[in-house]
Amino acid sequence: MTDIAAPEVQTESFVGRSRFPIHIVVFLAPALVIYTLFSIYPLFDTIRLSLYAGDETGARHFVGLGNFYTLLSDPAWSGQFWNALRNNLIFFAIHMVVQNGIGLGLAMLLSLPRLTGGSVYRTLLFLPTMLSVVIIGFIWQLMLNPLWGIAESLLAVVGLKQFFGPWLGQESTALLTVSLISVWQFVGIPMMLIYAALINIPDDLLDAATVDGAGPFSVFWFVRLPLILPTLGVVSILTFVANFNAFDLIYAIKGALAGPNFSTDILGTFFYRTFFGYQLQVGSPTMGATVATAMLVVILIGVLIYLFGVQRRLQRHTF
Amino acid sequence: MRSHHNTTLLRNAGRLVATASLAALTMAFAGAASAQTLTIESWRNDDADVWNTKIIPAFNKKYPNIKVQFKADPPTEYNAALNARLAGGTAGDLITCRPFDASLDLFKKGQLLSVNDVKGIENFSDVAKSAWSTDDGKTTFCMPMASVIHGFVYNKEIFDELKLTPPKTVKEFHAALDKIKADGKYTPIAMGTADQWEAATMGFQNIGVNYWKGEEGRKALIEGKQKLTDQPYVQTFAELASWAPYMGNGYQSQKYPDTQNLFTLGRAAIYPAGSWDVPIFRKQADFEFDAFAPPLPDGASKCYISDHTDIALGINAKSKNVEAAKTFLSWVASPEFAEIYANELPGFFPLSNAKVDVKDPVAAKFVGWRNTCESSIRNSYQILSRGTPNLENELWNVSAQVLNGTMKPEEAAKKVEDGLASWYEPHKK
Numbered sequence: 032m033t034d035i036a037a038p039e040v041q042t043e044s045f046v047g048r049s050r051f052p053i054h055i056v057v058f059l060a061p062a063l064v065i066y067t068l069f070s071i072y073p074l075f076d077t078i079r080l081s082l083y084a085g086d087e088t089g090a091r092h093f094v095g096l097g098n099f100y101t102l103l104s105d106p107a108w109s110g111q112f113w114n115a116l117r118n119n120l121i122f123f124a125i126h127m128v129v130q131n132g133i134g135l136g137l138a139m140l141l142s143l144p145r146l147t148g149g150s151v152y153r154t155l156l157f158l159p160t161m162l163s164v165v166i167i168g169f170i171w172q173l174m175l176n177p178l179w180g181i182a183e184s185l186l187a188v189v190g191l192k193q194f195f196g197p198w199l200g201q202e203s204t205a206l207l208t209v210s211l212i213s214v215w216q217f218v219g220i221p222m223m224l225i226y227a228a229l230i231n232i233p234d235d236l237l238d239a240a241t242v243d244g245a246g247p248f249s250v251f252w253f254v255r256l257p258l259i260l261p262t263l264g265v266v267s268i269l270t271f272v273a274n275f276n277a278f279d280l281i282y283a284i285k286g287a288l289a290g291p292n293f294s295t296d297i298l299g300t301f302f303y304r305t306f307f308g309y310q311l312q313v314g315s316p317t318m319g320a321t322v323a324t325a326m327l328v329v330i331l332i333g334v335l336i337y338l339f340g341v342q343r344r345l346q347r348h349t350f
Numbered sequence: 351m352r353s354h355h356n357t358t359l360l361r362n363a364g365r366l367v368a369t370a371s372l373a374a375l376t377m378a379f380a381g382a383a384s385a386q387t388l389t390i391e392s393w394r395n396d397d398a399d400v401w402n403t404k405i406i407p408a409f410n411k412k413y414p415n416i417k418v419q420f421k422a423d424p425p426t427e428y429n430a431a432l433n434a435r436l437a438g439g440t441a442g443d444l445i446t447c448r449p450f451d452a453s454l455d456l457f458k459k460g461q462l463l464s465v466n467d468v469k470g471i472e473n474f475s476d477v478a479k480s481a482w483s484t485d486d487g488k489t490t491f492c493m494p495m496a497s498v499i500h501g502f503v504y505n506k507e508i509f510d511e512l513k514l515t516p517p518k519t520v521k522e523f524h525a526a527l528d529k530i531k532a533d534g535k536y537t538p539i540a541m542g543t544a545d546q547w548e549a550a551t552m553g554f555q556n557i558g559v560n561y562w563k564g565e566e567g568r569k570a571l572i573e574g575k576q577k578l579t580d581q582p583y584v585q586t587f588a589e590l591a592s593w594a595p596y597m598g599n600g601y602q603s604q605k606y607p608d609t610q611n612l613f614t615l616g617r618a619a620i621y622p623a624g625s626w627d628v629p630i631f632r633k634q635a636d637f638e639f640d641a642f643a644p645p646l647p648d649g650a651s652k653c654y655i656s657d658h659t660d661i662a663l664g665i666n667a668k669s670k671n672v673e674a675a676k677t678f679l680s681w682v683a684s685p686e687f688a689e690i691y692a693n694e695l696p697g698f699f700p701l702s703n704a705k706v707d708v709k710d711p712v713a714a715k716f717v718g719w720r721n722t723c724e725s726s727i728r729n730s731y732q733i734l735s736r737g738t739p740n741l742e743n744e745l746w747n748v749s750a751q752v753l754n755g756t757m758k759p760e761e762a763a764k765k766v767e768d769g770l771a772s773w774y775e776p777h778k779k
Binding site for chain 2: 105
């Protein structure tokens with residue numbers, strides 16, 4: 032855009048006929064000002080803060096990359112950091128497979144031509160996404176509660192009672208359980224995005240494929256899937272960014288210590304503990320900024336891999 | 351008798367003032383913003399009612415010219431919110447102080463004033479002041495308000511039904527637990543590990559004082575003469591681990607409110623408690639309950655209790671009403687305040703030397719242990735939680751794991767000792 036616009040502006044001002052193109056500034060200003068003030072400036076200030084360390088009087092002094100060195104080499108910090116990163120990757124993997132898998136399946140079902148009451152299902156399936164995380168956390172904790180929850184009796188009805196356990200409290204199952212609760216909440220988003228892409232595919236293409244002798248599976252695999260790949264890419268990157276920024280659900284269910292034994296600790300909760308402190312752990316804004324910057328780097332790497340590894344190979348189709 | 355009479359009078363006066371004048375006063379003078387309005391920052395949002403209808407009106411009876419506002423944040427958000435407001439210069443005049451390092455940190459940053467010269471500070475013992483004094487003990491920066499005591503609350507009806515008597519020793523304790531379990535109708539111990547702090551506070555710190563002999567062990571730990579891998583600490587973890595079979599179904603995901611409900615619904619017999627639970631149980635439980643002190647381990651004759659200095663009040667260094675704030679703090683140090691606080695919030699026990707009648711029988715029992723047992727504060731609070739990893743949060747983690755059965759007592763002791771030794775000089779040897 033700017034490449035094209037710039038010569039024009041130049042020639043015009045060269046002629047001296049036009050003044051400075053104020054309308055461009057006017058149109059850019061709102062987004063530019065708001066982004067600079069609330070996104071870009073805090074981002075760079077966080078990075079700046081991560082290069083400082085505070086002492087007990089509250090004074091800050093420059094330490095270069097010292098905080099990052101501490102974060103990655105001091106066992107007290109690095110152990111927690113790698114643990115949080117690993118848990119976050121598991122959290123992301125579960126979302127990619129389960130949330131986006133189910134989202135795709137639901138979108139396929141919703142786009143069936145002879146489905147009645149589609150808009151009702153659509154609304155119901157999207158509803159959890161609009162509920163507050165605190166409510167989601169509360170409801171699921173209540174349902175899964177071994178003392179008064181209904182999960183155990185529901186399982187007993189179908190004869191699976193022996194498989195019930197305090198899932199949210201066991202190190203082996205807590206992360207999986209929290210992830211699945213989050214999947215339940217957000218499955219509506221991939222579903223809607225994919226559904227929108229699916230109904231955009233012209234019927235002619237599907238009919239042509241059917242006429243050519245393709246069965247339902249072939250139609251899905253060779254016609255529909257390639258056509259919605261760009262949307263799947265968008266869904267993946269949205270999931271990635273959302274998962275690596277996640278915090279609220281785990282904080283609501285497990286608290287900032289993300290127990291048991293940090294088995295549900297992800298980068299968001301680790302950052303919270305570091306920045307704000309928790310119980311007797313005194314918060315450290317500078318170390319917190321370091322963790323935040325590390326999160327930025329992780330997300331940046333992921334986005335770059337997507338951008339250069341996936342996005343560029345995707346072909347967009349317009350009908 | 352006299353003091354009883356006094357409090358009823360006070361209560362009535364308080365109600366009157368609250369309903370009639372306070373509302374009118376605050377409204378009438380809201381715009382005036384006189385130099386005499388004090389704002390209290392606190393995490394005790396549960397107590398806002400008592401402050402507004404009892405404590406502040408009682409203060410205003412003596413000092414009608416100083417208006418006081420009570421402003422509370424939820425406990426888990428308090429430290430972060432307060433720090434932000436202090437840094438931004440918008441914090442209130444009076445700051446409710448967490449014990450030890452959190453407040454010491456504020457004092458070192460110059461955000462709290464010394465209260466050495468405030469009248470009434472002489473009413474407190476050195477132990478009471480220790481939580482809000484510099485390491486050399488010379489400067490105190492918050493006026494001590496109250497402590498909380500640990501023990502066990504039990505359901506009297508269940509104990510009567512099963513013909514049990516409150517246990518005095520660990521052996522009797524386990525015998526009682528076995529009986530309750532054998533009967534099968536009730537959960538013997540109401541406690542969960544999901545919130546982690548219960549395991550450390552109501553478990554480890556509650557019973558531990560008897561093993562490490564209160565202050566003696568706590569000081570030895572700070573001086574580096576004892577290590578967390580020593581016998582007393584491993585024994586505490588071992589005793590804690592033995593509770594697991596007696597806890598409720600799926601206690602690994604049982605949270606603090608679940609625990610409270612389990613007990614107040616009459617489904618559990620014994621509740622490892624903090625005295626702050628007493629007023630809540632008073633409201634919710636429709637059966638009689640009582641308390642017993644942490645049972646004595648084999649061979650011990652002297653008992654110890656965790657009598658933890660928990661809450662104090664300091665002055666914001668940037669306050670514009672320092673004189674009024676000092677007047678308020680002197681009043682907080684007075685026997686009058688102690689009396690109101692102890693009885694309106696049974697379970698929070700005044701730290702001043704004034705003799706106070708606690709009227710709630712169960713709360714009175716808790717505070718009565720001060721006469722028969724030695725008091726001590728939680729061992730992870732002073733100095734030992736200054737570094738990374740901090741001992742308190744580590745204790746939460748390992749105590750919960752010991753109860754969950756995912757960590758052996760020796761491993762737990764080793765993990766906390768290793769964590770401490772990684773930054774605390776006296777433990778590095």
